[in-house]
Amino acid sequence: MTTASSTTTKSGDKRELDRVTIRFAGDSGDGMQLVGSHFTTTSAVIGNDVQTLPDFPAEIRAPAGSLPGVSAFQISFAAEDIFTPGDRPDVLVAMNPAALKANLSELPRGATIIVNDDEFNKANLKKAAYEENPLDTDALDGFTVHRVPITSMTTRALEDSDLTAQQKARCKNFFALGLMYWLFDRPLDSTLDMINEKFATRATLREANVAVLKAGHAYGETTEMFHETFHVPPAELEPGLYRNITGNAATALGFLAASQQAGTPLFYGSYPITPASDVLHELARFKNFGVKTFQAEDEISAVCATVGAAWGGALALTGTSGPGLALKGEAVGMAVMVELPMVIINVQRGGPSTGLPTKTEQADLLQAIYGRNGESPLCIVAPCTPSDCFTMAIEAFRIAVKHMTPVIYLSDGYLGNGAEPWKIPDVASLPAIKVAYATQPGEGEEFLPYKRDEWLARPWAIPGTEGLEHRIGTLEKQDLTGNVSYDPANHQHMTDLRAAKIERIADDIPPLEAFGGDSGELAVVGWGGTYGALRSAVTRAQRRGAKVSHIHLRHLNPMPKNTGELLSRFDKVLVAELNCGQLRALLRAKFLIDCAGLNKVAGQPFRVSEVEAKIDELCAGEKN
Amino acid sequence: MTPTYTRKDFTSDQDVRWCPGCGDYSILAQIQRVLPDIGKPRHEIAFVSGIGCSSRLPYYMNTYGFHTIHGRAPAIATGLKSVNPNLSVWVVTGDGDGLSIGGNHLLHVMRRNVDLNIILFNNQIYGLTKGQYSPTSEFGKQTKSSPVGNIDHPIRPIGVALAAEASFVARTMDRDTKHLQQTLLAAAAHKGTSFVEVYQNCNIFNDGAFFPLTEKATKADNTVVLEHGKPLIFGKEREKGIRLNGLTPEVVKLSEVDESELLVHDAERADPVLAMLLDRMTHPQFPVPLGVFRRVERPCYEQLMQGQVDRERKRKTPDLAQVFRRGNTWEVTKRS
Numbered sequence A: 001m002t003t004a005s006s007t008t009t010k011s012g013d014k015r016e017l018d019r020v021t022i023r024f025a026g027d028s029g030d031g032m033q034l035v036g037s038h039f040t041t042t043s044a045v046i047g048n049d050v051q052t053l054p055d056f057p058a059e060i061r062a063p064a065g066s067l068p069g070v071s072a073f074q075i076s077f078a079a080e081d082i083f084t085p086g087d088r089p090d091v092l093v094a095m096n097p098a099a100l101k102a103n104l105s106e107l108p109r110g111a112t113i114i115v116n117d118d119e120f121n122k123a124n125l126k127k128a129a130y131e132e133n134p135l136d137t138d139a140l141d142g143f144t145v146h147r148v149p150i151t152s153m154t155t156r157a158l159e160d161s162d163l164t165a166q167q168k169a170r171c172k173n174f175f176a177l178g179l180m181y182w183l184f185d186r187p188l189d190s191t192l193d194m195i196n197e198k199f200a201t202r203a204t205l206r207e208a209n210v211a212v213l214k215a216g217h218a219y220g221e222t223t224e225m226f227h228e229t230f231h232v233p234p235a236e237l238e239p240g241l242y243r244n245i246t247g248n249a250a251t252a253l254g255f256l257a258a259s260q261q262a263g264t265p266l267f268y269g270s271y272p273i274t275p276a277s278d279v280l281h282e283l284a285r286f287k288n289f290g291v292k293t294f295q296a297e298d299e300i301s302a303v304c305a306t307v308g309a310a311w312g313g314a315l316a317l318t319g320t321s322g323p324g325l326a327l328k329g330e331a332v333g334m335a336v337m338v339e340l341p342m343v344i345i346n347v348q349r350g351g352p353s354t355g356l357p358t359k360t361e362q363a364d365l366l367q368a369i370y371g372r373n374g375e376s377p378l379c380i381v382a383p384c385t386p387s388d389c390f391t392m393a394i395e396a397f398r399i400a401v402k403h404m405t406p407v408i409y410l411s412d413g414y415l416g417n418g419a420e421p422w423k424i425p426d427v428a429s430l431p432a433i434k435v436a437y438a439t440q441p442g443e444g445e446e447f448l449p450y451k452r453d454e455w456l457a458r459p460w461a462i463p464g465t466e467g468l469e470h471r472i473g474t475l476e477k478q479d480l481t482g483n484v485s486y487d488p489a490n491h492q493h494m495t496d497l498r499a500a501k502i503e504r505i506a507d508d509i510p511p512l513e514a515f516g517g518d519s520g521e522l523a524v525v526g527w528g529g530t531y532g533a534l535r536s537a538v539t540r541a542q543r544r545g546a547k548v549s550h551i552h553l554r555h556l557n558p559m560p561k562n563t564g565e566l567l568s569r570f571d572k573v574l575v576a577e578l579n580c581g582q583l584r585a586l587l588r589a590k591f592l593i594d595c596a597g598l599n600k601v602a603g604q605p606f607r608v609s610e611v612e613a614k615i616d617e618l619c620a621g622e623k624n
Numbered sequence B: 001m002t003p004t005y006t007r008k009d010f011t012s013d014q015d016v017r018w019c020p021g022c023g024d025y026s027i028l029a030q031i032q033r034v035l036p037d038i039g040k041p042r043h044e045i046a047f048v049s050g051i052g053c054s055s056r057l058p059y060y061m062n063t064y065g066f067h068t069i070h071g072r073a074p075a076i077a078t079g080l081k082s083v084n085p086n087l088s089v090w091v092v093t094g095d096g097d098g099l100s101i102g103g104n105h106l107l108h109v110m111r112r113n114v115d116l117n118i119i120l121f122n123n124q125i126y127g128l129t130k131g132q133y134s135p136t137s138e139f140g141k142q143t144k145s146s147p148v149g150n151i152d153h154p155i156r157p158i159g160v161a162l163a164a165e166a167s168f169v170a171r172t173m174d175r176d177t178k179h180l181q182q183t184l185l186a187a188a189a190h191k192g193t194s195f196v197e198v199y200q201n202c203n204i205f206n207d208g209a210f211f212p213l214t215e216k217a218t219k220a221d222n223t224v225v226l227e228h229g230k231p232l233i234f235g236k237e238r239e240k241g242i243r244l245n246g247l248t249p250e251v252v253k254l255s256e257v258d259e260s261e262l263l264v265h266d267a268e269r270a271d272p273v274l275a276m277l278l279d280r281m282t283h284p285q286f287p288v289p290l291g292v293f294r295r296v297e298r299p300c301y302e303q304l305m306q307g308q309v310d311r312e313r314k315r316k317t318p319d320l321a322q323v324f325r326r327g328n329t330w331e332v333t334k335r336s
Ligand code: SF4
Pocket: B017, B018, B019, B021, B022, B023, B024, B053, B123, B127, B128, B201, B202, B203, B204, B205
């Protein structure tokens, strides 16, 4: 086995590598996500930097053994800081023929394939539409193939167990995990701990899982099948306490933290939708923090209840994915009109319409900016890594309550389900969020619900406050008083004010920075979850001497004040995004800067190599 | 202590802009009349409405008010009440707003039993959009959008509320100011969703839709007032009553049938069967029932929600740092 970055210092039969990418693939009932997360935790605990990418089918239980039923989990672990879960796996663990078939095209030549030999029977081959057993033909030439009878070895390890045959068969994922632990020189401790905790009261299951895990490990050690094992030393990470976190979990924690920092209870209105539901599941566990979660009857109710909660003075949050944002459009426009603070999470997925619910895409940017009737500007932020989901959640509410505006938070399926080590922040160091409700006006003063402060924000006057009784509504309103107004000049004035209020947020966000030089031949511009791929590709190109910089937007509306000026200092601008050119269109329109595009809508994240190739193409002849 | 208010305290400085003669005026006036008696300070009262003629009402109330978007007022009110259970929250909606575009929210707010007072102005027509048939318009009705007759079968608001498990369901009329006031007060007193259908005359697009029920000459023969624990008696001379024949109600004369044989109203029955049966009594075969169809006790949504928060708080001290460290953690130290 080789990896692009392997340092092949041979130390006995243990080879040292910088980075390895493994994909576990099997039937959706085979527990691939579970072993993937165990492998991730173990690798993180021993100090590797890790990045993961789950890939599961949209169907809950597609027919066992079929191609649509294949579920996979990819993990990249390294002795250095890494930004992506790896382009192509070095090792594929295929638990059945369908898993092999569905993933084979992703493997580079020379990759290692470990198959569960027992499952390559006639019936399963047929389900995967294999005419012949690929293990017996030359179909896998050029790969290193290991045929391991995982199912029968698992059953044998459980000969004395009281489990049913079916329960025994279900343990086979742990055999594969044990084998991979041996091959990559990982300790069993943290997985054993987790098994003991999970099955604390169910001794039979606990013993079975432990036995099978150890059997897998021992199998690697005792058979002569593998000539060498591999070691990936710890990475040089910033000191501190770490845990592994998915983007969705970080999103939930970020909003929880925002509520604590604001001293204001969080209200989360949501309707279940893939891939955003995990945020609802997470937040529903934090009732002890005063979090109120409302599972609404539909997307519209979810956002409307959130607007109601915002009016009532809560930190009001709603969450959804693409089609749900379309349904929420009118109510978000209402929040723009009545100028109440709230945050709308959109964990983007493949579209249009129902699209690809479990796959990632960034094609809702223009929907977020323009997807409402009338001139209805609002603020948009986008986290760029799973950990950044935490940071930007707090940022979203900081802006919402200070500037009295709805804020759309654009995550995506890749960020939401992907995981990486998260340096646990010190609670005391979290930014403050200042919430100031309007109070009764002084003697002789009149309360004006649409009088603005220096940021053009109106007062947040919540029902229950004595002396502030007033009406808000979705009809155009007179400046200051908020009374209904059909006056033409007033409508122009209010439209301008709402726009200026959002533009002014640019004075309240950090300037855009370039990774690399502040000027040069090429700026690679991105936003959201493509950060890792772009950063890796730019880093590699820089190492080869290219004068290329990476610029990543986390505030998309308004953009940082120096955006146009910074981009204009580069000869060329490449906008890389998982859509057909939405940010590119915005940048061109806003700054009259010509931009090239790298665009992909395949439901998959960028491969670093794809970005690198595009950089090379644009810098052709200019690099040394 | 709640201050002593008069109707004027609940009147905003905005000019009322309904068509002269519209039934909405009476409903607004009765709401303003009863609010001094519900035991809430003015700043703890909020009106939420959707879109339509009726939904302009919050602008005319000197309380907190929110004129929202079409059909969604129940959802917005749910959010408000969830985060501030102390408020008295009123939802103002119409037959189009509540039963057509907002039907889904109306159903779900009632099954959740959020403590709101929902007033549905039923004029059996779209007024603000100038006269199209609504979900409660009669079959065959000719309107601007149904010049040769409406082919949509109408739905019955009370039946919808009962099917949605509403805990308080009542009907009243714009012209019967006293009954309207009584009904609003009963709705305000009820803990849980109170659903009140108000027959409202749209004198521009559907004038006289309820005249047989509201006009002096015919009212007594065409309506029956429901009173909990009392037999159903009606007529100018209170000479008629309703008797149940199996599951079928029938009109009987008290000169022929003893009062003890009459159907006795039970608004507090656990199941909604009787209330449903009463709702099926329609003009002209039957007198139309007015009053409280159903009033049962059920925990309110916002209380259950707050209850979970309070219980979880007691069970687990909120500790952000601890939540951050959940699961497996590891320490990275500076390597020498
Ligand atoms: S259109 Fe009908 S319901 Fe609307 S204000 Fe005029 S009379 Fe009233």
